[in-house]
Amino acid sequence: MKKSIGIGLLGLGVVSGQVASVLTEKADALAEMVGCPLILRKIKVLPQDLERPQAKMMPAQLFTTNDDEFFNAPDIDIVIEAIGGEKPALDYLKRALTSGKHAVTSNKEVIAKHGIELLALAHKHGVGLQYEASVGGGIPLVAPFKHDLVANNINAIYAIINGTTNYILTMMAKEGTDFASVLKRAQQLGYAEANPENDVEGIDANYKLAILASLAFQTKVRPQDIYREGISRLNSRDFKYAKELGFAIKLLAIAKQSNGVIEARVHPVFIPQDSFLAKVDGVFNAVHVEGDLVGKVLFVGQGAGAKPTASAVVADTVGAARKIAIGIGSVSTWKEISGKKIKPMDEVVTQFYIRLAAKDRPGVLAQIATVFGENEISIASAIQPESDEETKTAEIVIMTHPAQEKAMQKALSELKKLEMVKEVSNFIRVEDIEGS
């Protein structure tokens, strides 16, 4: 039995700072859980970090700017990485694992792109790699797939896993305002970054879905395997029609598995207003999982922020420490099932909402319907709610029955060529998630 377990922290951002606080303030409770104290030995920082206020509140001897000093320290058992981004985090994690240290990370980009390789590296060196905080902040999402749901064949995951976009969509739905103005407000409130691309274009959600889908389906689902669309082209008129038709608009990360074929995509969707996910508003995250035994389970909580993320990082650290305390090294739980395939986006089947601006003349709907018919897309409803007398423009909203993406893309390009169609204003996929 070890007398204590040493922790090394990489970086001193908001998450690392919070983790350091928890390790200090809850030291007694954590020691009780693990069976021996967890001691923060070193924080590896950049020279400029030493000038930051949180650095000045901690003992100077905790800090080092020297990589070798940090990674060669024999009294560090667990390295915590919460600096984010691919570089240098990936190299740091590799070095930690190669040095025989357990690692805990909150880095979604590194895990999404290199997680499986890192898990293999950990296993090779007889240590563990934990990454609960990489998806959904403090909401348990990785652990359920690793442990609690292992008896299930997972059929589907529907996830709201980006708080920034969910906040923007919630505001657009409530206020009827447009994307640009809500984004600006979200930036002022600190809910969106100055460069919002990572969130609003679905890149962040893409990384998180890659992690969840790889775990759930036990096969490599890489970020580039996931079709991705952001929310910037959504318009207040789409929200108006969604509401009238009984839907909410959410940016969902969706992964499905059927007969060993996986589809994975991140894009805005219409979902029924009475589904659980439709009711998840603001910066909350929610992950809806369907398993053959468990049926539907839903996990909801704050998906970001220093404290929720620290909740997961410290839990992972305690988990690693408990293993070290009783002398267990690597317990590799990710095993690849071979032979699974990723379905190309072209073959994905969904229903569609399409909003068009057309000339307000008799016969226009017939022409449009003909294009859909020729592409074997069946129309569920067509409404022509308003027309502009002055410009002689009619707005037409069409809901289709399930159709293949490829057929829909072809139909859309043909519609654009029709003389009667001024514009295909938008199209949004529809997911028929059941309500509770």
Added chain:
Amino acid sequence: MKKSIGIGLLGLGVVSGQVASVLTEKADALAEMVGCPLILRKIKVLPQDLERPQAKMMPAQLFTTNDDEFFNAPDIDIVIEAIGGEKPALDYLKRALTSGKHAVTSNKEVIAKHGIELLALAHKHGVGLQYEASVGGGIPLVAPFKHDLVANNINAIYAIINGTTNYILTMMAKEGTDFASVLKRAQQLGYAEANPENDVEGIDANYKLAILASLAFQTKVRPQDIYREGISRLNSRDFKYAKELGFAIKLLAIAKQSNGVIEARVHPVFIPQDSFLAKVDGVFNAVHVEGDLVGKVLFVGQGAGAKPTASAVVADTVGAARKIAIGIGSVSTWKEISGKKIKPMDEVVTQFYIRLAAKDRPGVLAQIATVFGENEISIASAIQPESDEETKTAEIVIMTHPAQEKAMQKALSELKKLEMVKEVSNFIRVEDIEGS
């Protein structure tokens, strides 16, 4: 490394039958996860069970009616108990653990009453006891408290953990019908048992809350420590007023912790219509947890049924098997924090809804208000929505500010003595759970 891990099953009810199916049908996948096959060696049944259809579908040599043969079998490593009830399940679990076998149970009554004693027994004999299925079917609820949320001080748990009562309350709210008729329908649909007491009087929820609170607060919260009221005295008029006032009525299991003092109670409550829990309808369960780091997290799913329960039982079995496969015995994770206290119900503070029938005369509200005032209970609103011309009876609905239970009980008994008050028709506590 063991070549295989032997499973023994106690009983052949719906859950055990489902567990046996999963162990057989998913044998390859489970073997892959554990590193060696899980083999169902024996099923201990009563003689009459052998006549049941599911028994006839399995090889006869799997069954035994002999306790000694079952518990002394050297090739059984894990005993699964899903027979329910206190006896003989408790004795069986003790015998399994004492024989050095790991145990997995879905038995809420045994765990609520004897869990801590059984965990100590398991530890003494170097084996594990898993009980994820004892609360909330397949929803991960035990594991989050044991692992994922350990860095948190848990402040509150609000749980809908009985599907039967949630179904009844959902129907009463939707249809405006009374308890008795909805219960009858629930019984016809198989959502309620012929003797519904365990569900409708909150006994089932009480057991489950005892388990969750003991885990969350790391102290013994026994069933008898939990105040309990069922739903049978709820009336359609209460649902009418709840709706008008912006509330839903749910049977909640509530546990809170503040400065080492714990309150735990199961009773119907008014909760804000826009809270997550208000939207959890039908047979779904939902547990809302508040931690100092994680903030609010919510777990939702089907809390009962053979498949969801088997999902948790098999996951626990895989967890136990993984430990056996790498040579780990007991990993005791429940540690009691001493010095915590249970708050007596008399001292609990909530808001209240009170519905009264009074004589329709001037001055009646003044008399009622005086009783509340003398007991230092502050009235938030009083409405007198309807009066019956014929009987000269007025119905009065009062919402209070937070008040102590003891003061409220005293006020209620004084109100009953007022000549002007014909009846205190109902009172329901109000929980101010925030919306999302």
